[in-house]
Amino acid sequence: MVDWLAFAREAGRGSLESVAIMAAIIFPLMLLMEMARDAQLLDRFSEKVSPVLKVFGMSGEASLPLLVGGVFGLAYGAGVIIESARSGRITWRDLFLVNVFLSLCHSVIEDTALFIALGADPVVILGGRLVLAVVITYLVSRSGWLTSRERGKLKVPVGG
Amino acid sequence: MITVSTVKRGLHKGFYTTWELTKVVVPVYIVxxxxxxxxxxxxxxxFCEPAMKxxxxxxxxxxxxVLGNLLNIYAAIGAISSLHLSAKAITILAxxxxxxxSLPIESAVSKKTGVSPLLMVGFRLVMSLLAGAALNLLL
Structure with missing residues (x-):
């Protein structure tokens, strides 16, 4: 038989405690992220990142979507990515690689902080994911498969 | 420029995110x-022990x-906090x-940018399983 009293106590106290811990992390984080956004830290930083992207054979245009998605998450990032795709400033190849990188590694601040609060190892969950994303994006960027796909996709299909 | 509206927006986002998280974490935790x-x-x-090992x-x-992939990270957080797992297990899960x-929602973003959603879902699941198995051996 279910011990209803013990269940109610554990469910009530435990769930509220979890929410309280998460809220204590989310508030300062959101304040800092909004400040970073308004100070346009990423726009300045993205110029410095552009040369690094040459390693993946990507153009500098890809650096802002990559940084915005990586730091703030796909919800913010999607706007910038879709806008770049629509305007045609970014090639299908770059866009594909941005998707590969971001699918493995995005929203590194908020999501990582929440898991650290639960007791996960920060070095593993942040460093491990970053290394994985860089290695995989590099491998995909050098693969013959991408080159062959690229030929068939000279135009970026948007809004379909 | 950082102004008063920056702080207001930050607080608003804080409330919004906390509320979104509460709506998911509390029911998942209870269930x-x-x-x-x-x-x-x-x-x-x-039933799942052999595979999870x-x-x-x-x-x-x-x-x-299952919750994290079908719903979102908040649902996974609710379940993790209810289960009281070891630090190693939490690191691997994280x-x-x-x-x-959030595969259903996020593959919609891939689709809009012209990348096959199915390809992305398969790719992420495989990477996730490989990372989990690798961390099990390393940690």
Missing amino acids: VTFLKYTPAMDFIAR ILGLPGEASIVL TMLLISH
């Missing part, structure tokens, strides 16, 4: 805790992976979930 008080949890745990996770952690989560 998972309820399962723990019934034989169902034992059944799920034993490869990832270095207890059988009941399968619930976390890495796996950070790589692969």
Whole structure:
């Protein structure tokens, strides 16, 4: 038989405690992220990142979507990515690689902080994911498969 | 420029995110805790144990992976906090979930940017499983 009293106590106290811990992390984080956004830290930083992207054979245009998605998450990032795709400033190849990188590694601040609060190892969950994303994006960027796909996709299909 | 409206927007986002998280974490926490008080949890745990062993996770952690991938990270967080797992298990789960989560919603974003959603879902699931198995051996 279910011990209803013990269940109610554990469910009530435990769930509220979890929410309280998460809220204590989310508030300062959101304040800092909004400040970073308004100070346009990423726009300045993205110029410095552009040369690094040459390693993946990507153009500098890809650096802002990559940084915005990586730091703030796909919800913010999607706007910038879709806008770049629509305007045609970014090639299908770059866009594909941005998707590969971001699918493995995005929203590194908020999501990582929440898991650290639960007791996960920060070095593993942040460093491990970053290394994985860089290695995989590099491998995909050098693969013959991408080159062959690229030929068939000279135009970026948007809004379909 | 950082102004008063920056702070206002930050606080608003804080409230909004906390509320979104509460709406998911609380029900998930309650349901998972309820399962723990019934034989169902034992059944799920034993059923999934052989597969989860490869990832270095207890059988009941399968619930976390399913919720995180089908719903979102908040749902996974609710389940993790209810299950009281070891630090190693939480690190493995966190890495796996950070790589692969909210698949129905996020593959919609891939689609809009012209990348096959199915390809992305398969890719993320494979990467997530590989990362979990690798961390089990390394940690």
